[in-house]
Amino acid sequence: MKNELLNRTKKFALDCWHFCFKIPKSREYNAFVNQLIRSSSSVGANYRASQRAKSTADFINKLKIVEEEADESVYWLEIFEEILSGQSEEKIKLKQEGKELLAITVASINTAKRNRK
Template identity: 60%
Template sequence: MKEKLKKRTQTFAIDCGYLCSRFPATREYDAYCRQLIRCAASVGANYRAACRAKSDADFLNKLKIVEEEADESMYFLEILLIISQKEHQEIKRLLQEANELLSIIVASINTVRKRIKDKK
């Protein structure tokens, strides 16, 4: 499961980059696309870091970062959906993928929290 999710988060980052390459290099698009590329890439990078966690608490902290970055990715995708006249189908697909990744991460967070609580 970890390897599959690593690949999925990597693909998400790459797909967001490809999406952004299709927008004009204007000031407003550039600002949103830079943010989207940064947070989309951070989803995968921080998930990889979580997989190397030293403890459940460390794993939980790193997953919380992944959660924040996935939610932030959704925010910038939503902005692009609103301001753009094109790429709506691809933006919606990436929004769905971000939402699915977020759901997986939240479920993992809840599992780890329960495990930590049960150890006490």
């Protein structure tokens, strides 16, 4: 499961990058593109960091960052749904993957908290 999530979080960042690459270049779009690229890549980077945590508390703290960044990525994808015409399959898949990564992360945090007690 660990390697699967490492790969999934990296793929999510790359898929968001490819999505953003196709968005027209303008001052207005660029602000949102930069935010999505930052948050989606942070999901994978912080999940990877969580795998090297020094303690359970450190692990949970790093996963909380993953949770925040996954949620933010979903937010930016929702913004793109509003401002880009049409419901593309790519947007739908990216948003679904963001929500799934968010749910997995929350479940992992809850499990880590229960196991800590």
